[in-house]
Amino acid sequence: MTQRDVKKLIYDFPLVKDLVDLKEVVWFNPNITTADQGLFYVGLTLEDVIDAQERLTRFAPYLVKAFPETAVTKGIIESEVVDIPHMKKALEARYQTPITGQLRLKKDSHLPISGSIKARGGIYEVLTHAEKLAIKAGLLTKEDNYEILFSDKFRDFFSQYSIAVGSTGNLGMSIGIISAKLGFSVSVHMSADARQWKKDKLRSHGVNVVEYEQDYSIAVEQGRKEAQKNPHCFFIDDENSKTLFLGYGVAGLRLKQQFKEKGIRVDSEHPLFVSLPCGVGGGPGGVAFGLKLAFGDAVHCLFAEPTHSPCMLLGVHTQLHDGISVQEIGIDNMTAADGLAVGRASGFVGRAMERLIDGYYTISDQELYGLLSLLYKEENIQLEPSALAGMMGAVHISRGQEYLQRLSLDSHKMQNATHLVWATGGGMVPSDEMQKYLSQGNL
Numbered sequence: 001m002t003q004r005d006v007k008k009l010i011y012d013f014p015l016v017k018d019l020v021d022l023k024e025v026v027w028f029n030p031n032i033t034t035a036d037q038g039l040f041y042v043g044l045t046l047e048d049v050i051d052a053q054e055r056l057t058r059f060a061p062y063l064v065k066a067f068p069e070t071a072v073t074k075g076i077i078e079s080e081v082v083d084i085p086h087m088k089k090a091l092e093a094r095y096q097t098p099i100t101g102q103l104r105l106k107k108d109s110h111l112p113i114s115g116s117i118k119a120r121g122g123i124y125e126v127l128t129h130a131e132k133l134a135i136k137a138g139l140l141t142k143e144d145n146y147e148i149l150f151s152d153k154f155r156d157f158f159s160q161y162s163i164a165v166g167s168t169g170n171l172g173m174s175i176g177i178i179s180a181k182l183g184f185s186v187s188v189h190m191s192a193d194a195r196q197w198k199k200d201k202l203r204s205h206g207v208n209v210v211e212y213e214q215d216y217s218i219a220v221e222q223g224r225k226e227a228q229k230n231p232h233c234f235f236i237d238d239e240n241s242k243t244l245f246l247g248y249g250v251a252g253l254r255l256k257q258q259f260k261e262k263g264i265r266v267d268s269e270h271p272l273f274v275s276l277p278c279g280v281g282g283g284p285g286g287v288a289f290g291l292k293l294a295f296g297d298a299v300h301c302l303f304a305e306p307t308h309s310p311c312m313l314l315g316v317h318t319q320l321h322d323g324i325s326v327q328e329i330g331i332d333n334m335t336a337a338d339g340l341a342v343g344r345a346s347g348f349v350g351r352a353m354e355r356l357i358d359g360y361y362t363i364s365d366q367e368l369y370g371l372l373s374l375l376y377k378e379e380n381i382q383l384e385p386s387a388l389a390g391m392m393g394a395v396h397i398s399r400g401q402e403y404l405q406r407l408s409l410d411s412h413k414m415q416n417a418t419h420l421v422w423a424t425g426g427g428m429v430p431s432d433e434m435q436k437y438l439s440q441g442n443l
Contacts, residue, residue, distance in 0.1 A: 001328040009329065013318050019362070020329055022307045026396045027317060028359040028403040035296040038355035039289075044242060044249075046293050052124060052246040053253060058146050059127045065150035066181050069112045077119050079107040081258055081420070086378040091395060094374070099394045101417030106255070106274075108424055109383050114174035115428030116339070117248070117283045122165075122174030122236070124247025129234050130158060130182050155183030162186065164227045165236040166220030168279065169194040170339050170425050175236055176207035189223035191216045193334070193341045197430050215333055216280070216342050217325075238282050239322070239346045245286040252290020266295050270416040271409060275393025277386050277424045278303035278312045278360075279340040285349035287422065292356050300358040300407075302396070304389035306335035306365060311345040313360040322347030336365040336440075337386035339425055359403065361396055363389050366440075373441025382434050383426035394419035 001009075010017045018025045032038070060075025070077065081104055088103035111119040134140035134149070139157060148154070162185040165175045172188035179186035187208040190199060192215060199209045212219050220239065227235030238244065259266060266272045272295060276284035281303075288301040303312055308331060315321040325344040326333050333343040371388040375381050397404070397419065404414070429437070 001324070006329050009318060015317060016314070016329060019307075019310050019314060019326075020331065022331070022364075024307060024362050024364055024367070025310075025313075026359065026361040026400070027313060028400055029316070029354075029357060031355060032358055033355045035292045035356065038353075039292060041355060042289055042352045044246065044289070048246055049249045049253060049290060049293060053250045055128060055131065056124060056247075056250065058142060059131075059149075061145055061147040062149045065147055067113050073112075077111055077113065077123060078254055079109075079111050081106050081255070081262065082381075084375070084379050084381070084421075087375055087391075088394075090374050090378045091391070095395045097395050097398050099398050099419065100411070100414040101394075101419055103394055103419045103421070105379075105381065106420055106422045107381075107427075108251075108422060109387050110427035114170065114177055116170040116173065116425035117287070117422070118170040118174040118425075120251060121241075121244035121247035121283060121286060122171050123178045124250070125236055125241060125243045126163065126175055126178045126182065126184075128243050129163070130184075133158070133161060149182070158183035159185065160232060162230060162233040163236065164189065164223045164233055166216065166223035166238070167191070167194065168216050168219075168338050168341050169198045171236075171238055172209075173198055173202060173428075176202040176209075177205050180205045180207050187223070187226060189219040189226070191219040191341065193338045195338055195433070197433055201428070217344055238280050240348045241282065242348075244282050245289065245349070248283050248286025249290035249293070251287045252292070252294040255291065256294040264418060265416075266298050266418065268298055269413055270298070270418070271413055272299045272418045272420060273302070273393060273397050274299060274420045274422060275302045275304055275390035276422045277337070277340055277389035278305050279309075279342040279386075280344075281312050281346040281349035281353075283424065284422070285346070285353050288353060288357060300397075301356070302359045302361065302390075302393045303357055304393060305360070305362050306337045306340050306368070306386075306389070307362045308335040308365070309333050309337070309341050309343065310360075310362045311342050312350060313362065315345040315347075315350045316354050316357070316360065321345065321350040337368055337389060339384070339386040340389065359396070359400070361392065363392055367392070369437065369441035371441070373438050376438060381423075382429065383423050384429050385437060387423045387425045390421040390423070393421065
């Protein structure tokens with residue numbers, strides 16, 4: 001993209017100038033439709049998500065054996081929802097903005113096995129591939145107890161095959177750990193911004209970690225090239241995988257059940273606002289898809305991105321989707337939120353979900369660190385920087401009077417609202433690394 005092209009883009013879309021200037025911006029999407037209308041464009045259905053949920057249930061006995069930490073949930077990889085009332089008061093004071101309704105945290109940051117939201121989609125895709133191979137070879141039927149997969153027989157079988165993925169960190173963690181446990185030969189191609197402790201942890205599990213000095217897009221490209229050379233190598237494509245997307249989508253149905261058990265109502269009089277950190281888009285896109293299936297028009301999703309990596313906002317706002325990268329408009333894609341350091345958004349997710357996402361906003365690295373320290377101080381919860389991106393959502397919603405009026409969300413409904421911050425990672429951060437994060441927030 002030439003300088004002239006960038007100038008024309010800014011002329012056509014003035015918001016792009018604020019992105020280029022690394023300002024924190026908020027954009028409420030004027031093109032949202034009803035859930036039923038919007039879901040039509042995704043190309044996937046409730047039946048697809050139910051099928052994914054059933055597959056995860058089949059694998060639960062295996063996961064209990066392979067990862068004893070999942071025994072408490074009987075092999076179901078799920079996270080809790082907690083109230084964070086002290087953080088709500090702290091946010092109101094920090095931003096001088098009253099937040100109506102309840103503020104809650106969805107702790108995908110503490111999911112078992114890999115400690116991030118990627119434990120949903122990443123592990124699900126590997127399990128789907130493993131099931132397909134084993135059934136095709138006549139070693140497994142869907143009626144079997146999948147506990148039998150935890151054996152030398154199956155590890156030897158899967159060792160004939162390999163898996164490759166490109167990642168900024170958390171997706172590689174989930175795919176690397178589960179693939180190695182099953183017996184696959186697995187390579188994780190990691191971008192320069194991936195944390196060293198994540199690389200070290202993967203290697204401790206016997207994963208081949210390939211490092212690059214470039215960003216996420218190069219790691220993905222190289223992972224894809226490796227897979228193309230080997231007919232027995234399966235490449236997991238974070239940008240375009242519908243299997244990953246469905247693994248994330250299961251979260252919506254499960255959240256509906258969790259809310260039911262907690263007595264939390266979600267309907268037209270009790271709106272739900274969910275703020276999701278966004279990198280390439282697969283994780284938040286899949287979760288938002290599941291939420292729309294579960295709650296329909298009563299749920300409103302926002303995507304949050306670092307000021308240095310606003311790829312989804314850029315793609316959706318300009319309608320160029322994966323036809324433009326942040327680097328092309330002069331943004332460096334360098335952020336402390338390593339899981340969100342993506343220059344080009346998923347075209348599949350951008351196009352599939354553009355009618356279903358209420359808004360997008362950006363947040364600076366220093367604000368991420370500040371909120372990280374504040375959450376620890378107020379609620380004794382530790383997250384990694386990228387997981388705090390969603391914490392500003394409730395503030396932006398409360399300030400968005402024009403948006404609330406457009407959706408007929410009056411003060412009565414907002415008093416009944418639930419604001420849910422989707423915490424995407426941090427549960428496995430080493431203590432010395434966490435101390436560095438906390439000290440950054442106190443600067």
